[in-house]
Amino acid sequence: MIEVNNLKKNYKSFQAVKNSNFRVEQGEIFGFLGPNGAGKSTTINILSTMLPPTSGTVTINGYDVVKEQNRVRESIGIIFQQNTLDEKLTAKENLMLHCKFYGISRAQRKSRIDEVLEIVDLKESIGTLVEKFSGGMQRRLEIARGLLHYPKVLFLDEPTVGLDPQTRAHVWEYILKLKEKENITMFLTTHYLDEAEISDRIAIMDHGEIIAIDTPKRLKQQLGGDIIEITTSDNEAAMKEIRENFDVVDLSLKDDVIYCKVENSDAFVSEFIKTLQTPLTGLDIRKPTLNDVFLSFTGREIRD
Amino acid sequence: MEGIIAIWQRDIIKFFRDRPRMVGSFSMPILFLVVFGIGMGGSMESLVRAGTNAENFNYTEFIFPGIVSMTLLMTSIFSSLSIIQDRDFGYMREILVSPVSRVNIAIGKMLGSASVAFLQGVMMFVLLPVLGIGIDPLSFLLLLPVMFMIACAFASLGLLVASLLNSMQGFQLVVNILVMPMIFLSGALFPLNNMPGWVSFLVTLNPVTYGVDLMKHIMIDVESLSAGVRQEMGLNLTFFGQPVTMTGEVFFLLGFTTLLILLATLSFRRANS
Ligand SMILES: Nc1ncnc2c1ncn2[C@@H]1O[C@H](COP(=O)(O)OP(=O)(O)O)[C@@H](O)[C@H]1O
Numbered sequence: 366m367i368e369v370n371n372l373k374k375n376y377k378s379f380q381a382v383k384n385s386n387f388r389v390e391q392g393e394i395f396g397f398l399g400p401n402g403a404g405k406s407t408t409i410n411i412l413s414t415m416l417p418p419t420s421g422t423v424t425i426n427g428y429d430v431v432k433e434q435n436r437v438r439e440s441i442g443i444i445f446q447q448n449t450l451d452e453k454l455t456a457k458e459n460l461m462l463h464c465k466f467y468g469i470s471r472a473q474r475k476s477r478i479d480e481v482l483e484i485v486d487l488k489e490s491i492g493t494l495v496e497k498f499s500g501g502m503q504r505r506l507e508i509a510r511g512l513l514h515y516p517k518v519l520f521l522d523e524p525t526v527g528l529d530p531q532t533r534a535h536v537w538e539y540i541l542k543l544k545e546k547e548n549i550t551m552f553l554t555t556h557y558l559d560e561a562e563i564s565d566r567i568a569i570m571d572h573g574e575i576i577a578i579d580t581p582k583r584l585k586q587q588l589g590g591d592i593i594e595i596t597t598s599d600n601e602a603a604m605k606e607i608r609e610n611f612d613v614v615d616l617s618l619k620d621d622v623i624y625c626k627v628e629n630s631d632a633f634v635s636e637f638i639k640t641l642q643t644p645l646t647g648l649d650i651r652k653p654t655l656n657d658v659f660l661s662f663t664g665r666e667i668r669d
Numbered sequence: 670m671e672g673i674i675a676i677w678q679r680d681i682i683k684f685f686r687d688r689p690r691m692v693g694s695f696s697m698p699i700l701f702l703v704v705f706g707i708g709m710g711g712s713m714e715s716l717v718r719a720g721t722n723a724e725n726f727n728y729t730e731f732i733f734p735g736i737v738s739m740t741l742l743m744t745s746i747f748s749s750l751s752i753i754q755d756r757d758f759g760y761m762r763e764i765l766v767s768p769v770s771r772v773n774i775a776i777g778k779m780l781g782s783a784s785v786a787f788l789q790g791v792m793m794f795v796l797l798p799v800l801g802i803g804i805d806p807l808s809f810l811l812l813l814p815v816m817f818m819i820a821c822a823f824a825s826l827g828l829l830v831a832s833l834l835n836s837m838q839g840f841q842l843v844v845n846i847l848v849m850p851m852i853f854l855s856g857a858l859f860p861l862n863n864m865p866g867w868v869s870f871l872v873t874l875n876p877v878t879y880g881v882d883l884m885k886h887i888m889i890d891v892e893s894l895s896a897g898v899r900q901e902m903g904l905n906l907t908f909f910g911q912p913v914t915m916t917g918e919v920f921f922l923l924g925f926t927t928l929l930i931l932l933a934t935l936s937f938r939r940a941n942s
């Protein structure tokens with residue numbers, strides 16, 4: 366559905382996207398995860414014909430984003446990072462204009478509008494001015510509008526940025542519902558780790574470069590096991606003991622906490638507690654997160 | 670086609686919804702009417718009367734078409750420039766990412782800005798009784814399409830300027846170096862006679878000149894004026910030595926609009942790449 370080959374984008378001499386290659390299959394949710402400034406919006410803008418690539422080729426639904434812009438535009442829906450609703454118009458007027466831009470026939474407009482408003486639970490607000498909407502409602506209306514012309518691919522650029530946690534969860538609920546109902550291909554970007562988890566596959570991007578692409582599960586598995594955080598009264602002695610008696614993948618000390626990576630945390634912990642001589646003050650088992658994945662690739666954490 | 674209508678419709682809906690703006694945008698034209706019509710009117714009238722023996726010469730009658738043209742110019746230019754704000758974030762992206770062709774986007778926006786300006790201009794005519802000016806219904810009906818055409822020319826200019834500016838910061842500059850000179854060098858507020866060559870040249874290229882002149886010729890019974898008054902009031906325009914006709918003015922404005930729409934479309938395409 367989406368094919369990207371050797372894509373590069375420079376702003377003057379600054380390389381915002383460096384040689385990217387990936388494919389997204391029909392019906393897949395594909396996530397782009399990376400910190401602010403990684404090049405996520407730049408990529409999504411190229412894929413949606415809003416920015417020309419410096420080099421490389423991109424096809425969406427079989428159409429080239431440079432040579433067949435109109436075909437691509439008909440095939441996609443997009444929710445931009447910034448709000449692009451007209452706040453001085455009502456929800457219905459915003460949706461009506463969208464129908465006209467996309468050449469939806471007069472006979473179909475009303476039923477389509479009802480249908481998408483139903484999905485995002487905004488039917489009651491159809492006649493309300495958008496400026497009266499809360500942030501979360503506006504986002505949902507944008508999602509509804511993006512669906513109005515039955516796009517083959519829906520792009521979502523940080524769909525929940527700036528929303529409170531409860532509203533964020535709400536918006537994702539709608540996105541997942543949509544995925545179930547319409548089997549639409551989705552390409553989303555986020556810098557929230559937990560949000561990336563819902564993707565079927567994730568590309569991790571940093572400084573314009575894709576550093577890993579895989580399912581969230583396999584990315585985490587690649588790290589080779591669980592992380593156990595240990596605090597003791599004498600960390601040096603404890604680390605020595607661990608090194609001597611256990612088979613660990615990785616062992617490090619940071620801020621008075623021992624980070625110990627093991628393949629199977631259950632087996633390790635039961636044995637560890639039994640044999641450790643140094644008095645134990647704390648123990649925490651953590652399954653690896655995408656943050657750990659990012660950390661292991663870049664040596665940094667993704668911060669908000 | 671549907672795309673053009675939608676873009677136009679958006680401007681119209683918002684125009685009728687924004688009452689404060691509708692009222693607020695009258696303040697400037699009314700100020701100009703007071704300053705130029707009443708303030709300068711007295712001395713202009715006595716000057717003209719002394720020079721030509723024209724008994725019932727009314728200066729406000731000359732000023733009014735100029736002030737309406739000024740309203741058309743300012744409203745359509747500002748309306749077109751609003752797409753700069755819309756462009757990098759906001760609604761313009763919704764339009765640009767849709768399959769509506771770029772030239773239709775330009776035409777739709779031009780028609781939207783022009784319609785808003787046209788409506789503002791038409792509303793100015795409620796002032797006629799207050800000003801003691803009469804207009805016969807037939808002239809008024811003829812005036813409507815002419816005013817719309819004039820507004821289209823100005824809106825397309827605004828669109829081209831918007832495509833060349835990359836931020837709202839240039840806005841004040843546009844007002845100072847484009848809008849104000851276009852008004853002053855058009856004969857809208859005072860007749861332009863015996864100007865130095867380069868000024869006459871600018872006046873000749875200025876679309877406002879022909880808009881104002883067309884409106885004056887429709888609203889004022891030019892034939893009844895003596896040759897002297899016509900000359901004094903700058904009603905004998907020439908275009909590089911040729912006398913200007915109303916048909917010529919219409920063609921100038923239509924040609925100007927078409928050319929600028931095309932240039933604006935090309936300029937938008939370039940800006941997008
Ligand atoms: N129009 C532009 N001109 C110059 N640099 C830009 C422009 N847009 C983005 N950038 C730069 O490109 C990098 C990637 O930006 P962006 O794609 O917006 O990142 P993200 O969406 O991942 O936060 C950033 O360093 C940003 O400053």
Ligand SMILES: [Mg+2]
Nearest residue numbers: 405406446523
């Ligand atoms: Mg971004």
